[in-house]
Amino acid sequence: MSTAITTRTLNKLKPAGQPYFLRDTTLNGFGVKVNTSGKISFVSEVWHGGRSYRKTLGSYPILQLQQARNDALAFMSSVRSGDSQRSKSAQMVxxxxxxxxxxxxxxxxxxxxxxxxxxxxxxxxxxxxxxxxxxxxxxxxxxxxxxxxxxxxxxxxxxxxxxxxxxxxxxxxxxxxxxxxxxxxxxxxxxKRIDRSIKKRENYLPAHKVRELLKITAPESHPMTLAVHLMLYSGLRKNEALRLKWSDLEHVEGLQCLVIRDTKNHRPHYVPVTEEIQKVLQRAANQTQYIFPSPLQSDTYIKDERPTLKRLSKLINMEFKCHDLRRTFATRASEVGIDYLTVKRMLNHRSNDITAQYIQWNSRQNLLVLKDALEQVAY
Missing domain, CATH: 1.10.150.130 (Tyrosine recombinase, N-terminal domain)
Incomplete structure (x- = not known):
């Protein structure tokens, strides 16, 4: 729709069921966009170099008509001269x-x-x-x-x-x-309400399947198998577990802990070493800097878990992935009676609760509480 845009014209504009444009007949390339909310925005359009450029100048009545016209002329001039940042930005691939x-x-x-x-x-x-x-x-x-x-x-x-x-x-x-x-x-x-929701996975290993897995793999010393054992007893994410270095084994307030500093929520995660975790660390002892070193490359951690998980899945006749082990840990923690907030803390999940953000989880007493909870997770 085109017309001579005046202040009177602007004051009479009404919103419709969908946004629409009103183009000015006195200044080619100048117009207004009327949104469904009733908001009126000044726009400037210019054709240059075989393509169209458009800029929203501001909204009425904050930006008055005459100033909007001046801004439109300035924009069109800058595009045609090739000097505007807008023109350069439009070429961004x-x-x-x-x-x-x-x-x-x-x-x-x-x-x-x-x-x-x-x-x-x-x-x-x-x-x-x-x-x-x-x-x-x-x-x-x-x-x-x-x-x-x-x-x-x-x-x-x-x-x-x-x-x-x-x-x-x-x-x-x-x-x-x-x-x-x-x-x-x-x-x-x-x-268009096209469904793009991410389907939440719910796979986990029942306790009897974990017992079967632990029994079958008890003699093994493969780094990925040992990493699986650690994840079952700690709830660590795959990358948190696989990237562990021996230097991440620290004494915190008198307790031996695995300290994961590069976490998803950017808050250090302290995992007190329990008896089961200690057994895994003893079996994983090696001369590299990584607790679970790559069997194929020197001085790096194991990065491809798929061959080992495929083999272990066949052993227990149940397919699983690393994140399923985290769900398994959380499920088992709930099954043995650990309360929801403690499970959340064991998983190092982000909390939006202001009070929780004040609590220092690496105090000795809090670490003892966490260690006790970890020791209760048995299969």
Missing amino acids: LEKLFKQYTASGRLKPRTVQDYQEAVFFYLSDWLKKPVSSITKQMVEKKFYQIRDKGINGGKPTYSQATKVMRILSALMNYAKADEMIESNPVEVLKL
């Missing part, structure tokens, strides 16, 4: 955006690697595309392609489709914050 986003230092190296593997595989054909050229239609088509057909020779996967779109949404919000784009195209999935 997805690959460069990803590198900028992950270079901030806010993400852990493992998270950056995980994001890179997903983006560079599933969005490989988009890496050289300008961020501003990625549309809602492209996003929706890509989501269904990953979910229902598979991509680059891979199998259809709901979980990866969900994961890729979650990462892409974060990248697009980052671009939006820097005014490279006006809206996040991934929001189309939310607006």
